[in-house]
Structures are given as C-alpha cells and as structure tokens.
Amino acid sequence: MRKTRGLGPFRGFVTAALAGLCVVLAPLGGGCQSDTASYCASRCDCQGCSERETEDCTDDVEDAERLAEHDGCAAEYSNFITCYVDEGTCTNGAFITSSCAAAADALRGCSNRSAAFIKTACQEERAKRESCGLNGGGASPCTGGDECAAYCALSASCDDLSNPQPDTPYVNCVVACSNSGSSSGGGP
Incomplete structure (x- = not known):
C-alpha cells in the first residue's frame, strides 16, 4: 500500500473519504479494486x-x-x-x-x-499440465516452436493434453508449431 505523503493532519480524512467513496460506488458497479x-x-x-x-x-x-x-x-x-x-x-x-x-x-x-x-507461456503450460495431473511443459528458453506449442496446450482441454488424438485442434496446432523450430516436447 502506498503511503500518502504531504497531507499531514488531513491524511486520515482523505483515507476515510476514499473508503466511503468505495462503499458508495461498489453497489453501483463502480468498485474500487x-x-x-x-x-x-x-x-x-x-x-x-x-x-x-x-x-x-x-x-x-x-x-x-x-x-x-x-x-x-x-x-x-x-x-x-x-x-x-x-x-x-x-x-x-x-x-x-x-x-x-x-x-x-x-x-x-x-x-x-x-x-x-509475468510467467512465460511455457511456465503457464507447465502449471496447466500440473493442474490436469500431467507432466511436461516449461521449456526454457520459451521461444519459437516451444512457445507456440505452449499456447496450443493452454487453449486445449485436460482430455486433449492427456490423450491427444490425430486431426484435433490441439494436435493440429502443435504440428503447425513444429515449423517454428520446437526444441523440446511441449506438445503431444
């Protein structure tokens, strides 16, 4: 939380006023997040x-x-x-x-x-695979074909990742990435 500088005795008043404004605006959809x-x-x-x-x-x-x-x-x-x-x-x-x-x-x-x-696409892919109970992803560096395949995995379902089938959007995406120079197995 940032400190409010230079307000001296008004600091408490400003803080209370802002908190009150959030309370008033929140029900109207104008939250203060x-x-x-x-x-x-x-x-x-x-x-x-x-x-x-x-x-x-x-x-x-x-x-x-x-x-x-x-x-x-x-x-x-x-x-x-x-x-x-x-x-x-x-x-x-x-x-x-x-x-x-x-x-x-x-x-x-x-x-x-x-x-x-900020996580790389490959780090995000690793986290997604772990949330699906799978291994893989996390190539470093995350560039070219590895990054491309990571984005394919991020938009795939857990079922697609655990049991990739030919001619599905996920597999087709990874195959298209192979032209980008993938250096590790981020895909199927």
Missing part, C-alpha cells in the same frame, strides 16, 4: 489460490508496479495488467492470456526486473 487486485483476483479466482498465494501475488505485483514506475515503465506495466484482466480467460484452472504476449514483451523490454512476476 486496483489493477493489482484485479490481476491477482483474476488469476486466483481461476486457479484457486490459497490466502497466502493471494497475498504473495499481491506483494509481487505491487513490487513490480513500483519498479516499473521507478524505471519509467508505468505505461507498459499498466498496458500489461489491463490486457491480462480484460482479455484473459479461465480454462481448466489455468488463466490464459495469449493475446497479452506483446504487452508482456513490451514490459520486459522496458524493465525486465518489473516483469519478473
């Missing part, structure tokens, strides 16, 4: 985080926000968080944000240390 809280809520609502995991997420993302601001990358940070919350989808216990790859890359390019909380 921060981008950080939205990010962690989206991820944890899908993946079923424990209270501790939710707190860790919030700490990591708040630290990333401060680093991004310090490094002059607040816009890139905000663009990624907004994309993640607005465009991500929950599929089989994995929060998939394949459409946010460019925003993630822009934040990494501006401030790699502020982007440390």
Whole structure:
C-alpha cells in the first residue's frame, strides 16, 4: 500500500473519504479494486489460490508496479495488467492470456526486473499440465516452436493434453508449431 505523503493532519480524512467513496460506488458497479487486485483476483479466482498465494501475488505485483514506475515503465506495466484482466480467460484452472504476449514483451523490454512476476507461456503450460495431473511443459528458453506449442496446450482441454488424438485442434496446432523450430516436447 502506498503511503500518502504531504497531507499531514488531513491524511486520515482523505483515507476515510476514499473508503466511503468505495462503499458508495461498489453497489453501483463502480468498485474500487486496483489493477493489482484485479490481476491477482483474476488469476486466483481461476486457479484457486490459497490466502497466502493471494497475498504473495499481491506483494509481487505491487513490487513490480513500483519498479516499473521507478524505471519509467508505468505505461507498459499498466498496458500489461489491463490486457491480462480484460482479455484473459479461465480454462481448466489455468488463466490464459495469449493475446497479452506483446504487452508482456513490451514490459520486459522496458524493465525486465518489473516483469519478473509475468510467467512465460511455457511456465503457464507447465502449471496447466500440473493442474490436469500431467507432466511436461516449461521449456526454457520459451521461444519459437516451444512457445507456440505452449499456447496450443493452454487453449486445449485436460482430455486433449492427456490423450491427444490425430486431426484435433490441439494436435493440429502443435504440428503447425513444429515449423517454428520446437526444441523440446511441449506438445503431444
């Protein structure tokens, strides 16, 4: 939580006024959830985080926000968080944000240390496979065909991952990725 500086005796009044505004706006759909809280809520609502995991997420993302601001990358940070919350989808216990790859890359390019909380597609694939009771995924580095196959896995069902069948969207996606130069078995 950021400290309110320079308000002296008005600090308590400002805090109370903002809290009251949130109470008034919440029933009207104008909630006061921060981008950080939205990010962690989206991820944890899908993946079923424990209270501790939710707190860790919030700490990591708040630290990333401060680093991004310090490094002059607040816009890139905000663009990624907004994309993640607005465009991500929950599929089989994995929060998939394949459409946010460019925003993630822009934040990494501006401030790699502020982007440390962002998982690669391969790390996300590993987490999804684990949530399905499977092994695999997690290629490092996550580039080319490995990244492509990871996105295929993220959009596949657990059944598709555990028992890939010829000529299904998942298998066809992975086959198409093989032209990208896959170096490890992220797919079937």
